[in-house]
Amino acid sequence: xKQLFLAAGVAALAIAAPAxxxxxxxxGGGGQQQARGGHDNGGGGGQAKGGHGGGGPKFxxxxxxxxxxxxxxxxxNMSARQDRGDGQRKFENRGGMREARVERQDxxxxxxxxxxxELVRNFDRRGDRVRISGNDQRLVVRNVxxxxxxxxxxxxxxxxxxxxxxxxxCPPGLAKKNNGCLPPGQAKKLGxxxxxxxxxxxxxxxxxxxYRDDDDRYYRYGDGYLYQVDRRSNLVSSLLPLxxxxxxxxxxxxxGYEAQGYGVPSYxxxxxxxNSDDYYRYxxxxxxxxxxxxxxxxxxxxxxxxxxxxxxxxxxxxSSYNLPYQYRDVYSDNNDSYYRYAPGAIYQVDRGSNLIxxxxxxxxxxxxxxxxxxxxMGYSAYNVPYDYxxxxxxxxxxxxxxxxxxxxxxxxxxxxxxxVIDAIV
Amino acid sequence: xxxxxxxxxVSMALAALGAxxxxxxxxxxxxDTSEAAKDGTASKxxxxxxxxxxxxxxxxxxxxxxxxxxxSDSYTVLVPTDAAFAKLPAGTLDNPANPQARAQLTQxxxxxxxxxxxxxxxxxxxxxxxxxxxxxxxxxxxxxAATREGGKVVFTDSKGQKATVGQADQKYSNGVVHxxxxxxxxxxx
Numbered sequence: 001x002k003q004l005f006l007a008a009g010v011a012a013l014a015i016a017a018p019a020x021x022x023x024x025x026x027x028g029g030g031g032q033q034q035a036r037g038g039h040d041n042g043g044g045g046g047q048a049k050g051g052h053g054g055g056g057p058k059f060x061x062x063x064x065x066x067x068x069x070x071x072x073x074x075x076x077n078m079s080a081r082q083d084r085g086d087g088q089r090k091f092e093n094r095g096g097m098r099e100a101r102v103e104r105q106d107x108x109x110x111x112x113x114x115x116x117x118e119l120v121r122n123f124d125r126r127g128d129r130v131r132i133s134g135n136d137q138r139l140v141v142r143n144v145x146x147x148x149x150x151x152x153x154x155x156x157x158x159x160x161x162x163x164x165x166x167x168x169x170c171p172p173g174l175a176k177k178n179n180g181c182l183p184p185g186q187a188k189k190l191g192x193x194x195x196x197x198x199x200x201x202x203x204x205x206x207x208x209x210x211y212r213d214d215d216d217r218y219y220r221y222g223d224g225y226l227y228q229v230d231r232r233s234n235l236v237s238s239l240l241p242l243x244x245x246x247x248x249x250x251x252x253x254x255x256g257y258e259a260q261g262y263g264v265p266s267y268x269x270x271x272x273x274x275n276s277d278d279y280y281r282y283x284x285x286x287x288x289x290x291x292x293x294x295x296x297x298x299x300x301x302x303x304x305x306x307x308x309x310x311x312x313x314x315x316x317x318x319s320s321y322n323l324p325y326q327y328r329d330v331y332s333d334n335n336d337s338y339y340r341y342a343p344g345a346i347y348q349v350d351r352g353s354n355l356i357x358x359x360x361x362x363x364x365x366x367x368x369x370x371x372x373x374x375x376x377m378g379y380s381a382y383n384v385p386y387d388y389x390x391x392x393x394x395x396x397x398x399x400x401x402x403x404x405x406x407x408x409x410x411x412x413x414x415x416x417x418x419x420v421i422d423a424i425v
Numbered sequence: 426x427x428x429x430x431x432x433x434x435v436s437m438a439l440a441a442l443g444a445x446x447x448x449x450x451x452x453x454x455x456x457d458t459s460e461a462a463k464d465g466t467a468s469k470x471x472x473x474x475x476x477x478x479x480x481x482x483x484x485x486x487x488x489x490x491x492x493x494x495x496x497s498d499s500y501t502v503l504v505p506t507d508a509a510f511a512k513l514p515a516g517t518l519d520n521p522a523n524p525q526a527r528a529q530l531t532q533x534x535x536x537x538x539x540x541x542x543x544x545x546x547x548x549x550x551x552x553x554x555x556x557x558x559x560x561x562x563x564x565x566x567x568x569x570a571a572t573r574e575g576g577k578v579v580f581t582d583s584k585g586q587k588a589t590v591g592q593a594d595q596k597y598s599n600g601v602v603h604x605x606x607x608x609x610x611x612x613x614x
Contacts, residue, residue, distance in 0.1 A: 330497060344566075348492065358492035362500070362535060362564040378562025381551035381571070383541030385499035385600075402541030405498065 194220060194229050194236055324363075326405035326422055331360055363404045373417050375401060375410045392421070470495045471502055471597045480510035481534075488531045490538075500564070500600040501539040503580065505588070505608045513608055535565030536582070536611035542601050545593040548578055567612040582609035 198220045213219060217237065220227045230237040274280060278298065281288045289298045323331060323341045331339040337348050339360055346361040379401040384392050392400040392407055398418070399410045409419035467474065472495035475482045481504045485491045494500065539561055548571050551559035559571040561580075570581040578590040588607035595602040 344564075345493075356489065358489045360492060361496055361498045362490075362493055362538060376562065378560050378568045380555050380559040381543045381561055382547040383501065383539070383543045385542050386596075389542075402499065404540070 192236055193234060194227055198227060324404070327361065371417050371420060375408060375415050375417055379403070379410075467597045469597055470599045471500065471602060474595070474597045475504065475602065479504075480507045481505060484510075484530055485534055488534055490531070490534055493538075494599070497599055499540075499542050501541065501543040502600060502602045503537045503539070503588070503590075503605050503609070504602050505537070505605050506591070509588070509605065509607045532565055532611045533608065536563050536567055536569075536609055538564040539569075540564060544601055545578065545590070545603065549573070552578070563611075565611050569609065578603075580605060580609060583612040584610045586610060 201220050215231065217228050217230055220229065228237050229235065278289050278291060281290060291298050321333060323339060323346060327346060331346060333339060337350055337357065340347050340349060344363060345359050346363065347356045348358045348360045349355065350357045382394055383402045384400050384407055385402060388407060394400060399412050401408050401410055407421040408417045409421065410416065411418050472491050482491060485494060494502065548559065552571055552573050557572060561569045561571055563569060567583055572579050572581065580588045586607065588605040588609055591604040591606055593603045
């Protein structure tokens with residue numbers, strides 16, 4: 001147990017260090033020039049980047065490396081400006097193009113299920129719960145888009161696991177601190193006085209529940225980091241990056257990475273394909289979306305296995321509503337929050353700060369939860385929710401198993417799925 | 426850092442748990458449980474039913490999973506007792522507010538959450554049908570093995586460590602809780 005958690009600690013360290021592990025241990029090619037397909041990463045940016053309505057948040061950094069300033073604007077275009085002392089760099093998101101891609105992706109992802117759903121859905125709504133209606137024992141049979149459920153393919157997951165063997169060694173240019181590897185400018189802030197500019201920079205509202213000031217410490221927020229300050233000493237005791245790793249949007253991706261084929265693992269390649277505008281690199285659990293012209297990081301996408309966390313910013317690629325159909329009745333966007341599906345979970349995101357405020361629902365993994373597919377390992381026990389137990393119980397001919405809002409009818413002999421029954425939540 | 430405060434918190438949580446046990450289900454959640462056992466479903470969600478100051482819910486809140494367990498989707502949750510959390514090496518869950526620790530915490534917690542409602546009886550049948558060892562999928566992606574030892578259901582994690590089910594079938598509106606006596610370790614990255 002002990003070693004386990006030690007190892008886990010190392011892995012956790014690695015999360016925060018967008019750093020080198022093994023150059024050339026390239027899982028997945030990356031680097032190809034292909035038309036972008038599948039999941040669009042850029043996604044308009046309107047929701048995920050920048051503020052809404054009353055002006056965007058402004059992050060200022062006064063770290064050791066000279067002043068940087070990121071300005072986030074509302075609306076669909078995001079621009080970031082980085083003043084590096086040695087000149088100015090500027091890039092702009094190509095909002096229009098990205099938006100078009102999102103639409104295309106949406107159509108593709110859901111068209112297989114659009115029409116047949118309308119034909120066969122026959123729901124009774126009782127309060128906020130949805131049930132299959134009546135006594136007709138009608139099976140709602142449809143093909144399930146495999147992509148929606150193709151979450152944790154173990155082989156690909158394994159390749160992710162193998163990727164990092166950094167074991168806590170910080171790459172050149174990053175300083176090792178108790179909390180992991182940090183850019184030097186940030187590392188200097190640890191144990192230092194809180195920058196005066198942040199003294200009244202309070203946390204975004206939704207984060208205050210998570211990081212409550214108490215008798216020992218208080219929290220402030222600035223330049224993408226959350227500062228934990230010790231009340232007695234008034235020194236910064238912890239720096240918590242709210243973005244993935246220590247790199248933030250608008251920074252230069254570290255020199256040397258782009259040339260070494262830090263390819264996106266194969267699992268993600270269909271989602272994040274290099275194109276004429278952007279290329280993608282993977283490191284320590286994060287996919288970095290990099291603008292070709294400026295070399296600056298446009299977007300940071302935490303990869304599978306690490307998942308997103310409460311208080312992190314959802315990548316801008318998730319600007320459009322994308323919940324699997326069976327969850328759409330349950331989680332709809334509202335004035336305060338919006339909901340987005342990413343592998344493994346449905347996340348609730350605060351509109352004002354664009355930070356994840358909770359995990360609304362977990363979605364089970366396993367590839368191929370569709371008719372004719374084999375039920376994945378791990379469903380040996382009957383697990384149908386209470387409301388459906390009278391209707392769907394195991395018999396010598398059929399067994400029923402629940403996952404992701406659906407009940408699957410499975411042939412006990414072949415273990416093949418013979419029907420999919422809507423049974424949501 | 427604030428170690429004394431943390432230890433104090435743990436011991437307070439333990440004291441609270443001890444009080445619950447000594448009352449023999451006389452507290453609110455215990456009463457709810459017995460009522461639930463009779464009626465089939467309880468009115469409370471898992472998030473509302475589990476002690477809010479217990480180690481499991483504290484950790485779930487830090488990982489943002491409390492809302493998951495307050496939702497309408499159905500889950501089976503294996504809840505380690507506070508004593509089980511106390512058996513973890515010191516520092517393991519020290520600072521769940523730290524995103525690095527939180528990713529690890531999320532992996533641990535989702536390894537204790539199974540899809541759908543799996544009652545103790547269902548686990549028993551699965552064990553019988555699977556020649557003594559049932560494999561159960563978790564929301565974290567890994568699997569657990571369930572076996573029967575000395576009349577009790579025992580879960581074995583990815584490292585071969587075991588946790589025995591104590592109080593089983595605590596039914597809530599959105600799932601069921603089985604108490605276990607150890608924290609299970611998810612497969613490592």
